[in-house]
Amino acid sequence: MAKPKLLLSWSSGKDSAWALHVLRQQGEYEIAGLVTTINEAADRVAMHAVRSTLLAAQAESAELPLWPVPIPSPCSNEQYEAVMTCVIDRARREGVSAFAFGDLFLADIRAYRERQLAGTGLTSLFPLWQIPTPTLARDMIASGLRAVLTCVDPKQLPARFAGCAFDGDLLAALPPGVDPCGENGEFHTFAYAGPMFERPIAIAGGEVVERDGFVFADVRPRE
Numbered sequence: 001m002a003k004p005k006l007l008l009s010w011s012s013g014k015d016s017a018w019a020l021h022v023l024r025q026q027g028e029y030e031i032a033g034l035v036t037t038i039n040e041a042a043d044r045v046a047m048h049a050v051r052s053t054l055l056a057a058q059a060e061s062a063e064l065p066l067w068p069v070p071i072p073s074p075c076s077n078e079q080y081e082a083v084m085t086c087v088i089d090r091a092r093r094e095g096v097s098a099f100a101f102g103d104l105f106l107a108d109i110r111a112y113r114e115r116q117l118a119g120t121g122l123t124s125l126f127p128l129w130q131i132p133t134p135t136l137a138r139d140m141i142a143s144g145l146r147a148v149l150t151c152v153d154p155k156q157l158p159a160r161f162a163g164c165a166f167d168g169d170l171l172a173a174l175p176p177g178v179d180p181c182g183e184n185g186e187f188h189t190f191a192y193a194g195p196m197f198e199r200p201i202a203i204a205g206g207e208v209v210e211r212d213g214f215v216f217a218d219v220r221p222r223e
Contacts, residue, residue, distance in 0.1 A: 003030040006098040007091055010034035012050040014147040014166060015102035017191035018140055022127045023100060032096050033065040035087060040070040048150050048188045049216045061197040088120050100125040104133060104183045137180035141167055145194035149187045152215045156186040162208050163217030190219050
């Protein structure tokens, strides 16, 4: 019997990458695609600021279809919900029955996602929900997941952390009160290797810039 189909919300970061790994281990769903919002003005993953070429490389290495969702910048909540309604409509046409997210413990975010899917016929799944983040971060690193911090909120974490590797040294250096997985928005990442990928994605560091109150570290494909 064919497994039910699932979409995964894919930010390009470590949490969505780990959610993919967990879902594959559980083996209950066929993963039909990775859904990513793209800042259409910058051609980069929204908030994480990852180049779309690297996003495509992730999907290729994960051997999954990418469902890119262009959004304007700035993007109002009404605009976001309109484009996501189109994604849900497509998902239903293609026989998808569930939508998974890499959220960890923010109850208001989970409740919002559940409201958006209510009545659509799609079940919301949270495979990482309430796993203690210190344990989760260490398990990610121990598994071989490799990621780099592409965005830092300097109000919560010093700007010097932008561009750093997500590894044991980083966890040890995080200031008190900063979540080890950055779940409170302290930082965002780009995952380039790990058990969810067939092969690592070759990357190189780029410039670090401050924009719109955040510090971004560019990540480039290594030539």
